[in-house]
Structure formats: C-alpha cells, structure tokens
C-alpha cells in the first residue's frame with residue numbers, strides 16, 4: 001500500500017495542533033525546541049518507507065527508549081524481570097511516587113519511570129561491565145551504527161532529576177534496586193537521551209512489527225518477547241491515557257516527553273510521529289491526533 005497521500009493529508013490536518021500544548025520544560029534542551037515541528041514516518045514490514053514534514057529531524061526520544069530498555073533486559077534476564085516490576089496499567093502520571101509506596105516498591109509496569117529504573121538496574125547487574133550494551137542493542141535493532149545519545153540532554157536531565165532520584169532511592173529502600181541509585185539514574189538519563197528522527201525510530205522499532213526481526217532480518221528478540229512487549233505498550237505505553245489512546249488510535253504505542261510517539265501494527269507497519277506540544281498526560285497532542293487519523297483513514301488497527 002502507498003501511504004504517501006494519507007501522510008500528506010494527516011500532516012495538513014495536524015499542523016495547526018502542533019502549535020498547541022506545552023513543551024517539556026523541566027529538561028532545558030527540550031524546552032528550547034519549542035512548539036511547531038511536525039513529522040511523521042511509516043515503515044511497512046516489507047521495508048517500504050514513507051514520511052512527511054520534519055520526519056528526518058532528530059529529537060530526544062525520552063521515554064520511548066523504555067521499550068528498547070525493556071527489550072534488552074528481557075533478552076538479558078528473561079522472565080526474572082517480572083519478579084521486580086509488574087505489567088498492569090498504573091492509572092497514574094509517569095513520574096508518580098505515590099503508588100510506589102502503597103505497593104511496597106514494586107512498580108506497576110516498566111513504562112513508568114519507577115519501572116524503567118528497575119529495568120535499568122537489572123540490565124546494569126546482568127550485563128558485563130565493559131561497553132555500552134544498551135546502545136549496541138539499539139544499533140543492532142535498527143541496523144544503524146550511527147545512532148547515539150544526546151549527552152547534553154542527559155546532563156541537563158541529571159541536574160533536575162530530583163523526582164526520579166526520589167523514586168530510585170525509594171526503590172533502594174524497599175530492596176528492589178540492587179545497584180547504586182545514582183548509577184541507575186545516570187544510566188536512565190543516558191537511555192532517555194537517545195536521539196533519533198521519525199524515520200530512524202521506525203527502523204529501530206521494526207522488530208516489534210516483524211515478530212522480533214530487524215529491518216535486515218536479524219533476530220533482535222524472540223517472537224514471544226515481541227508479542228509481550230507490544231502488549232505492555234498497549235496497556236501501559238501512554239500512562240494514564242492508555243484507555244483513551246486505545247479507544248482513539250487502537251495500536252500498541254509508546255510516547256516520550258520529547259514529543260515523539262511510536263505505534264506498531266504487528267505484521268503490517270511501524271508508524272512514528274514527532275511534535276513537541278504535549279497534552280496534560282505528557283503525550284504529544286498532534287502526534288496522538290496523527291495516529292488517530294492514520295488508523296481512521298486506513299481502517300488498520302489491532303481491533
């Protein structure tokens with residue numbers, strides 16, 4: 001199928017909304033991007049690529065990276081990961097502390113910050129200490145050795161990560177975090193600073209549409225893990241907007257406060273969108289609308 005005309009229509013309809021919402025202002029380099037950009041890309045499992053607008057502009061993928069971190073951890077430690085983090089939707093904001101105390105240090109899922117910190121901790125404990133194994137995993141998933149971090153973003157987040165530090169120390173107090181909370185925060189901020197364009201993000205997430213295979217056909221995760229990661233994205237990927245997002249868009253998806261969203265239709269395509277204006281739940285306003293229009297215009301969703 002040729003998605004060129006549909007993406008052009010979607011971009012026209014979404015551009016006005018790209019001036020609405022708020023950019024994430026607690027990480028200075030993200031605030032500096034400002035409102036206005038809009039880009040979208042779609043890559044089919046056959047390898048056809050379509051894009052519109054600012055689809056080639058790199059942006060900070062932020063919490064979208066939690067999916068890559070989870071995929072890496074599942075390959076490293078297997079089902080053991082689920083002894084320290086749940087897989088139920090939280091119904092709370094991504095950075096909330098409240099539930100973590102009432103549930104005695106076991107985060108609801110790996111897509112909220114507390115859960116991602118546990119995943120990072122598990123990865124640090126399991127991986128050999130030489131080299132950056134997450135980055136190697138991401139490059140392998142995308143078949144792209146040029147992908148990397150934006151270390152200025154990581155450093156800026158480290159300086160203001162007081163809430164995340166509180167989460168990490170609370171996790172440590174409950175004995176759920178094995179390593180040093182500050183080392184976990186450093187690795188977490190680096191992970192969130194991964195920088196990609198919509199087009200690159202489509203390639204990095206191809207394995208979730210291809211039952212675990214990268215664009216070149218290399219095995220990234222098992223088919224079972226791909227299915228499970230998509231399930232976690234569907235139920236938890238956009239935090240306390242997961243229900244509304246499933247209702248409107250109908251695809252497993254993950255958002256980040258950089259304004260990106262990646263959505264997967266298993267067996268068919270990966271669609272990515274970037275527009276920095278966020279709604280109250282921290283998800284891109286124009287990005288959500290673009291994905292809603294995509295599934296409405298094509299009739300393609302998991303439902």
Ligand SMILES: NC(=O)CC[C@H](N)C(=O)O
Pocket residue numbers: 061062063064094095113157164189192255256257258282
């Ligand atoms: N929702 C997000 O993208 C949040 C990620 C960001 N690095 C944070 O921890 O606050």
